[in-house]
Amino acid sequence: MWFKYIMVKLVLQNVSTLRGIVGVLNDILKEAKFKMTNDGVHMSATDPAKIIMIVLDIPRTGFDEYICEKEVELGVSIEEFYNVLKRANKGETVQIENIDNKLKIITTGKVTREFVLPLIESIEDAPKITTGEFSAKIVAETDIIVTAIDDASIISDELVFKATQGNFEVAAKSEFHSTNLNLIKDKLIDLNVKESAQSTFSIDYLRRIFATSKLAPVAELNISTNHIGKFSFSATDMFRMYFLLAPRTTD
Amino acid sequence: MWFKYIMVKLVLQNVSTLRGIVGVLNDILKEAKFKMTNDGVHMSATDPAKIIMIVLDIPRTGFDEYICEKEVELGVSIEEFYNVLKRANKGETVQIENIDNKLKIITTGKVTREFVLPLIESIEDAPKITTGEFSAKIVAETDIIVTAIDDASIISDELVFKATQGNFEVAAKSEFHSTNLNLIKDKLIDLNVKESAQSTFSIDYLRRIFATSKLAPVAELNISTNHIGKFSFSATDMFRMYFLLAPRTTD
Amino acid sequence: MWFKYIMVKLVLQNVSTLRGIVGVLNDILKEAKFKMTNDGVHMSATDPAKIIMIVLDIPRTGFDEYICEKEVELGVSIEEFYNVLKRANKGETVQIENIDNKLKIITTGKVTREFVLPLIESIEDAPKITTGEFSAKIVAETDIIVTAIDDASIISDELVFKATQGNFEVAAKSEFHSTNLNLIKDKLIDLNVKESAQSTFSIDYLRRIFATSKLAPVAELNISTNHIGKFSFSATDMFRMYFLLAPRTTD
Structure with missing residues (x-):
């Protein structure tokens, strides 16, 4: 049948x-x-x-x-x-x-x-990843974050997301150059910081992740210091997608 | 003077x-x-x-x-x-x-x-080519054919034009992949099949030929099995152009 | 402070x-x-x-x-x-x-x-260049000059600016090919020729210079025979920019 x-x-x-x-x-x-x-x-x-x-x-x-x-x-x-x-x-x-x-x-x-x-039969299951709780949650318009990522790309291949009470910053620095986007809480949709946090990520990977901006005007970013970041996008009844991104460690 | x-x-x-x-x-x-x-x-x-x-x-x-x-x-x-x-x-x-x-x-x-x-003096005359009568004549909107050629290009470098009574098909096949456009007579401007015919052609060459679509909304395709194809385009009082294309033989 | x-x-x-x-x-x-x-x-x-x-x-x-x-x-x-x-x-x-x-x-x-x-400390001062008086001054719409430069580029990598009484010409020539734009005074905003003049310039460099056309609809060209050319662009109260370009000498 x-x-x-x-x-x-x-x-x-x-x-x-x-x-x-x-x-x-x-x-x-x-x-x-x-x-x-x-x-x-x-x-x-x-x-x-x-x-x-x-x-x-x-x-x-x-x-x-x-x-x-x-x-x-x-x-x-x-x-x-x-x-x-x-x-x-x-x-x-x-x-x-x-x-x-x-x-x-x-x-x-x-x-x-x-x-x-x-169809491909032999694809392995993805590993289970436990992120624990994050120190800071930032909800922002995706186009602002994309702009800051592109700004950073003109001087570096990595950037820092940094959240403090009342403030979220996207910054890149090299010896003589820097770019910086500083967002006070008013410019964000939500900011919830249990503990100040900052983590460095690859710009190349962030760009691939934030390409999702075309599908969702708002993103939720979850970060902890020197820890995996979680970046979530959704459109009601249509899709939910999140990305876990390993931090760059500079020790 | x-x-x-x-x-x-x-x-x-x-x-x-x-x-x-x-x-x-x-x-x-x-x-x-x-x-x-x-x-x-x-x-x-x-x-x-x-x-x-x-x-x-x-x-x-x-x-x-x-x-x-x-x-x-x-x-x-x-x-x-x-x-x-x-x-x-x-x-x-x-x-x-x-x-x-x-x-x-x-x-x-x-x-x-x-x-x-x-001006260049030394260009040789083109050879005379005799095609004989074709088994099938298909008259179609060029944009449909162009779409089918582009479809086929994502999985192969050649495609098959296949005409039967009441039906014209553009298809590409590899071991595991296929693309197919099946047009019943109603979707065509004209279909005249004396004998079922199918012939395989290079997608690269078809693309160059069907670039003529920008100049003519309709094309006439003449095919016979494993034989040269003839593809004709025209705009009244402006131009007539046809292309003879050698088939790919897969023996 | x-x-x-x-x-x-x-x-x-x-x-x-x-x-x-x-x-x-x-x-x-x-x-x-x-x-x-x-x-x-x-x-x-x-x-x-x-x-x-x-x-x-x-x-x-x-x-x-x-x-x-x-x-x-x-x-x-x-x-x-x-x-x-x-x-x-x-x-x-x-x-x-x-x-x-x-x-x-x-x-x-x-x-x-x-x-x-x-900031970069160690940039040398530009040399002082004395051009003397030019034989011919041409004032023209920049888009006409850009068109003539692009025309010339399809057959050569250099072109000639040639000014005579009542006439300004942009031309390129190779053994068998040529392009030519001939502008009588009426097609120009101003033409002032003390002495007939013609000078050959690199198309590549002219293109970089005349990219300024996007900012200024009019350019002033000053030429003398086989001599540096001066190409000036401006927008009132906004900017003045001129370029001195060494001629190609073909001896």
């Missing part, structure tokens, strides 16, 4: 958010395993160098139609998946099906096109 | 179609011989690898002024000719003259500019 | 002209010394190959606020300065301060950002 073989069927009238998410993944991951359940899609993965961990959830409400007959893990090449999603034109409906050991993507507009990609 | 030396004078109020045609040629040919007669301009040439043959006709109605005192063949470097045509700005009139062994191109707008290029 | 250390403070509501000027400098110079006086900013410098000399004046009226407590020379890396100016967004105010041996640039919009660059 046909329904034995179609375990998963997802339909999107507008593929732009999913394409945006997979575009962000494509700058960090080579391949990933999407776990499909009745509740939605879950993915966690680390980049090959294990500097970033990504955890993504797309609830079933993020799709116009969502059928998952049985829990299943679908491993795909992110680049291949992204290349197909980029082929969907504005106004086209995108349908994603799991048939046997393949992923079929069907775009429907003026004409109907089909793309078939192989 | 001066008119002895000006054998050819062509004037265009709007150079965009000619520039578009020469732009397509520039991705396929290094040089070409344009045969000028009282009826218009004719050119046939093959690419250096002899995979594509191009036959172009621009009737005298394709020009705002067309003087050809005597039949003459004008050989030019396509790249040089294209570089000059690209220099004409919107709203400028372009005049092309053959003076002695040179080609003079004059652009006139706010100011008048002159470009002189050498 | 704080005012001992801030010798210079410049404020611009709109940084686009300054950014444009520094962008032009950035294609010619590595570093430069800006001499700040009560009247404004003065800079003269030659490119590393000493083919071009640039003389720039920005009067104090070119700034929304201009404080210069004491004459001072500020040497900076042009690339670093340009990279910072590019970071200012539309609508942001830019403030430039000299503090100790540093240059501080503060952009203020929705948020305030600070950039600190080192």
Whole structure:
């Protein structure tokens, strides 16, 4: 019977958010395993160098139609998946099906096109990472953070996030050069500092993470001194994604 | 007397179609011989690898002024000719003259500019190619075909055109991947299949050929099984251009 | 007291002209010394190959606020300065301060950002160059000259500026190719020829110089036969900039 073989069927009238998410993944991951359940899609993965961990959830409400007959893990090449999603034109409906050991993507507009990609079986589970509680939580408009990251990039390849009572700072320094963005609490959506904290991160990795800004106007940053940072983005009913990023240690 | 030396004078109020045609040629040919007669301009040439043959006709109605005192063949470097045509700005009139062994191109707008290029004497005639009758004729909107070619390019460097009664398909396949555009007759402008036919072509060459889509919203495709394909484009009173493309044989 | 250390403070509501000027400098110079006086900013410098000399004046009226407590020379890396100016967004105010041996640039919009660059002490003075009187003065719309330079670039790496009574010509020639723009006096804003003059210049250098066209719709060209050319641009109350360019000699 046909329904034995179609375990998963997802339909999107507008593929732009999913394409945006997979575009962000494509700058960090080579391949990933999407776990499909009745509740939605879950993915966690680390980049090959294990500097970033990504955890993504797309609830079933993020799709116009969502059928998952049985829990299943679908491993795909992110680049291949992204290349197909980029082929969907504005106004086209995108349908994603799991048939046997393949992923079929069907775009429907003026004409109907089909793309078939192989599923990858052997993707390892992402490690469990425990971050503990963070010293500081900062909620800010993403475009401000992106601006500060780009500022820092003209003089350095790393920057410092620094939170104190009433203040959040993004700064880069070399022997003779510096850039600095200083945000008092009023310029932030939220600032909650249990303990002053500062941590240094790679600008290259932050840029890949904050590319998510195109999908979410607000980000939550959680930092502790010289500790992993957690950067979270979401759009209600559409997706939640967070990134854990290892700090640069300068000892 | 001066008119002895000006054998050819062509004037265009709007150079965009000619520039578009020469732009397509520039991705396929290094040089070409344009045969000028009282009826218009004719050119046939093959690419250096002899995979594509191009036959172009621009009737005298394709020009705002067309003087050809005597039949003459004008050989030019396509790249040089294209570089000059690209220099004409919107709203400028372009005049092309053959003076002695040179080609003079004059652009006139706010100011008048002159470009002189050498003519090339030694260009060989293109071979005569006999295609015989084709098994299937497909007439389609060019943007649909271009989309299918681009789809195929994400997984392969070749694709199959396949025509059956009532159906035209553009497909690419590798061991685990595939892309497919299936067009029933209703989605086509015309479909005439004497005998089912399928032939495989290089995506790279098809892209160069279908770059002509910018100049013509409709293309006619003629195919036979494992045979040369013929791809024709035209704009009434402006130009007719067709391409013969050798198939990829997979034996 | 704080005012001992801030010798210079410049404020611009709109940084686009300054950014444009520094962008032009950035294609010619590595570093430069800006001499700040009560009247404004003065800079003269030659490119590393000493083919071009640039003389720039920005009067104090070119700034929304201009404080210069004491004459001072500020040497900076042009690339670093340009990279910072590019970071200012539309609508942001830019403030430039000299503090100790540093240059501080503060952009203020929705948020305030600070950039600190080192000052460079050891920049040599530009040589004094005496050009004498020129044989011909041509005043023209810059976009016409830019078009002629770009025309010439498709066949050569140098071009000739040629002025005669009532006529100004920009031409390039190789053995078989040529491009030519011939401007009668009517097409020019001014033409004053004491003596016919023609001089050959590098297209690459002319392009870098005439990039200033984006900031000034009119240029004054001064030439003498086989002599340095002088190319001047200005915007009233905003800036005056001229370039001396060594001719190509072809003997």
